[in-house]
Structures are given as structure tokens and as C-alpha cells.
Amino acid sequence: MRRRTLQTLLAASGAAAMLALTPVAADAAPFSGGNYGAYGFEGQYPTVGGCTGSFRQVGPTKTASGMSLKYFYSDRCGSYARIDNSRNNCAAVIERSNSGAGNADGWVSETVDPGINYAYTKIGNNLSGRVSRALLTCDGHVLAYTNWY
Template identity: 60%
Template sequence: MQRRLLKTTLAAAGAALAVVLTPFTAQAASYSGGNYGAYAYEGSYPTISGCSGTFAQKHAASASGITLKYFYSSRCGSFARIENAPQGCVAVAQRADGGGWVSESVDPGINYAYTKIANNLNGRLSRAILSCNGHDLAWTPWY
């Protein structure tokens, strides 16, 4: 009986140690609405093959010490990024047509977030929005 108890205790201790030694990685919470996903590249992060490295910063704004950045690629579309942001803040990329939007929240242990691609090509417009705790604090013009 003691031998089985010792084996069980050692197994539990090993499992606990494995959990402690496993590195924590933040997992962003992505949400979307309207007709988001109707166009190519939407639902993909800007690091996707064929889009990575094609984005240039087009605009930046700040509010409460948080920076909102808007990036655009004539090949893939646009995305929003926020920096120096606390939890409770989200980056939003919004398309003008059909109300398509995608947002990404700031996760524990990091102070930034960036959205998936919003396809504002072929005459469609988009903008970036910084929202914290349900209040829009900053936004870019429509591009």
C-alpha cells in the first residue's frame, strides 16, 4: 500500500513540476462581426505567407499613453495595432462597407495587440480604433 502511495505521490509531483516548467504563452482573443471574412486574407494575421513584410505604417494616434497604429498593404489590406496598452483594451480594424470588423484584445503578460487583416482593397475603406473597457479612445481616418 505504501509503495503504491509513493508511486502516486511521485507521479503527481512530476506532473506538477511539468506544469510549472511549461512556459506560459499568451493567447489573444480575436472577435469579428458584420460581414468580416467576406474577402481574401480576412481571418489571417498579417504574418501570413504572401502578406508578411508588405505592410507599411500609414497612421498613428495616441490616447492615455496608448499608441494606435494603422498598417496598410496594397497587396493584402490593413490591420490595427495598439502598444503600451493595459488589459481591457482592444485594437479594432473596421471596414466601411457592410460594417465588417475584427478586434484583438491585450492579453496577460503583454502590453500590445494586433488584429487580423481587414481587406480594404478595390475601393473599400478601413480604419483602426483603440477601445478600452468599451470606450473608443482613438481612431484613424478612413483609408
Template identity: 70%
Template sequence: MSRRSLRTVLAAGGAAVVMALLPATAQAEPFSGGNYGLYGMEGQYPTTSFCTGTFRQIGPTQYAEGMALKYFYSDKCGSFARIENSRPGCVAVLQRSDNGTGRNDGWVSETVDSGINYAYTKIGNNLNGRVSRALLACDGHDLVNTGWY
């Protein structure tokens, strides 16, 4: 599959397609698509010193198959998704909408690293009228998501 058609498929299908394309033994690795990276702070992890200590959990923790999905927001930096108690083959995804309509225009994901049971995404810039949401997908299937914030 060409890189261009892969991006098209990922933008249209979301996280489930990401999981179908990942090797079973992959180390944690970020993926992104759509127009992710267009806005400031995108492409950085929430641990960057500029953002440290500014994130808070928004909305309730969502659960699927004993795994937890959390959405974090900072009015200084944007948002990120985190999954906990995850099994191998799962991915944390942050979807971002350009204009507040809750339409996935850009996304970033992170796989679960071997030997640990959590993952968190890079930052999505949902400031200035943009919105985002968190998603948990495993083995090619979207399991649960948060609302758009």
C-alpha cells in the same frame, strides 16, 4: 443574449460593446462581426508568409492615455490595426467599409494578451475601393481612431 442579437449589437455599437462583453481575465482573442470574412485575406493575421514584409504604417500614430494606435496597409493584402503600450481591458479594432463611404460594414478586433502590452488584428481587405480604419477601445469606451484609408 443570443448569438444573432450579439452580432447585431456589435455591428451597430462597434468596439465599445465588444469590451463590455469581454471577461476581465481573457487571453488575447479575435472577435469579428458584420460581414467580416467576406473578402480574400480576411481571417488571417498579417504575419502570414504571403503578406510578410508588405505592410507599411499609413497616417500618424494616434495616442490616448499614453497608449498608441497604428494603422498598417499593404496593397497586396489589405490592412490591420495595432495598439502598443496598452493596459489590460483594451482592444485593437479594424473596421472595414464595403464601398469606400467610411461606414462600418465589417470589423475584426483583438484583445490584449495577459503579460504583454500590445495587440494587432487580423487582416481586413480594404482593396478594390473598400476602406478601413483602426480603433482603440478600453473598458467599453472608444478612445481614439484613425482616418479611413
């Protein structure tokens, strides 16, 4: 896969505000932009009641620099991204498209907690014709991403 900069992908996807909000330090925290939060379950982690146990991995695990990116989907709740074996200054991201056309209208990210090597995002609601995809970003660059589902 050709390595693209986060700025290039975000400009193409309409989530340019993410650059300004991506933290430099590895302080675990969710960040979001666009119209994220406009749909049910957005703003909740996948452990929220009614969603726990309903997610399954969709598509292959993507890897970059020994780190992995996985996309999980639930037909009840939506989707979330998880990264594993991650280093500091990396984040899991879900981009969501309202129209189903694969242009991000909203996004949420989660940075890696100090002392651990994984992170997972809050839910992105890609139900009712909406689509989403997962990204692994480090140091302001997209290292891996999934298809839109």
C-alpha cells in the same frame, strides 16, 4: 480629440454587435462581426504568407492615456491595427467599409494578452474600393481612431 463612447461610435458606424462581443477580461482573442471574412485575407494575421513584410504604417500614430494606435496597410493584403503600451481590458479594432463611404460593414478586434502590453488585429481587406480604419478601445469606450483609408 473629443472622447466618444464605443456605443455612440458603433451605432454611427453600424458595428453595434461589437459591444456584445467585446470581452470584459483581458483574454487575448479575436472577435469579429458584420460581414467580416467575406474578402480574401480576412481571418488571417498579417504574418500570413505573401503578406509578411508588405505592410507600411499609414497616417500618424494616435495616442490616448499613454497608449498608441497604429494603422498598417498593404496594397496586396489590406490593413491591420496595432496598439502598444496598452493596459488590460483594451483592444485593437479594424472596421472595414464595403462601399468606400466610411460606414463599417465588417470589423475584427483583438484584445491584449495577459502579461504583454500590445495587440494587433487580423487583416481587414480594404482593397478594390473598400476602406478601413483602426480603433483603440478600452473598457467599452473608443479612446482613439484613425481616418478611413
